[in-house]
Amino acid sequence: MATFSELGIHKSYIKGLKELNIVKPTEIQETVIPVLLDSKTDLIGLAQTGTGKTAAFGLPVLHAIDTNNTNVQALIIAPTRELVQQIQKQLFRFTKYADHKIFAEGVYGGEKIDKQIKKLTRTTHIIVATPGRLLDLIERGAVDISKIKILVLDEADEMLSMGFKEELNKILKYNTSRRNTWLFSATMPTEIKNIVKNYMSPNAVRVEVNKNALVNENISHHFIQTTIKDKVNMIIRILDKRPEERGIIFCRTKAGAKALSEQLQNEGFAVDALEGDMQQKERDKVMRAFKNESLQVLISTDVSARGIDVNNLGFVLHHQLPEHLDYYTHRSGRTARAGKTGQSIALIIPGEMQRVIEIQKALGITFRELTM
Secondary structure (H helix, E strand, O other): OOOHHHHOOOHHHHHHHHHOOOOOOOHHHHHHHHHHHHOOOOEEEEOOOOOOHHHHHHHHHHHHOOOOOOOOOEEEEOOOHHHHHHHHHHHHHHOOOOOOOOOEEEEOOOOOHHHHHHHOOOOOOEEEEOHHHHHHHHHOOOOOOOOOOEEEEOOHHHHHHOOOHHHHHHHHHHOOOOOEEEEEEOOOOHHHHHHHHHHOOOOOEEEEOOOOOOOOOOEEEEEEEOOOOOHHHHHHHHHHHOOOOEEEEEOOOHHHHHHHHHHHHHOOOOEEEEOOOOOHHHHHHHHHHHHOOOOOEEEEOOOOOOOOOOOOEEEEEEOOOOOOHHHHHHHHOOOOHHHOOEEEEEEEOOOOHHHHHHHHHHHOOOEEEOOO
16 A cells, blocks of 8 residues: 555645545555656546545646646536535645645535636636536636646536536537546446547546446445335334434435425434425535534435535435436445445335346345345
8 A cells, every 4th residue: 555655745735634534545546646646648537436536636636736827727527516615625625734825716506606706816726616607607708727737527427417518518628728637437428438539638547446346345235125105114213223323315206305304304303305406505504414413314316415425324225226227326325435334225115126136236236135
């Protein structure tokens, strides 16, 4: 195992990392950091959420900034407001002891654009942004990305599945003069391959992190046999057995998430639902309550859970198995972050065993039955 200083990270950043309890580089950090520090290259990283990507690209981005130059020099694009805020916060913490001030600004929808335009009139070296808001700012002339040296696409597959294809293509076309593009994605659908082909160098470095482990190996996978009628009682029993643990319950529909949330609240559990049509303010309020642990359990649909990043989740519960395999990976990957262990528990009704067998085969995992 290399240390961060052996990877070439400046000691002032190492001090900031230590405070965040980031002491040993993860696999992706160890693989990617030396490449990005040493050479001006394009990079394609295949990696799940929760593998330490932010530091893997964030530290090399910070190293590349020339603080004597007031232009925007790096652009980091991510799918959701939450993820943008999280990346910006991390960069800020990494630079706590840096000799020269590096300014990173986060821009996203759901906040007044005038406020963001005003912030961007100050010196900004790095912009972290969601695609829609960034394009809006570029088109208004509030952001000039013609001088950037590095463009990072984080969770590129999520951005495409959320419908940002057009925005991304426009942004990538805007600044094609010599920049390096670093793309991170958990999966490689055709549309991502097209971005690679159209906007990245054919000599881009390709990195795959534990490619056999589609799902983090610190997660144990379980199923419980039940019936539709008995599902809520089963969930109550599961939560009763885990009074100290926090978790997320995934439902397929908004209506289902809302109904389950009300039933569990009536039983006295500290739960709340994240819904797709919530106002951003409401969503932030629920997320704050979950982060400061006044809520024990979050109930969410697959779409609403995008960009959630909370550590110390003991379990993820599937009210129903998701339709897409990718969703199973995204859902279960919310637990067992940063090397801890976690449980993924699916409620199975008669006739669904076939689906469990398919998921096992496709993802190379084993489900064990839990009996209550």
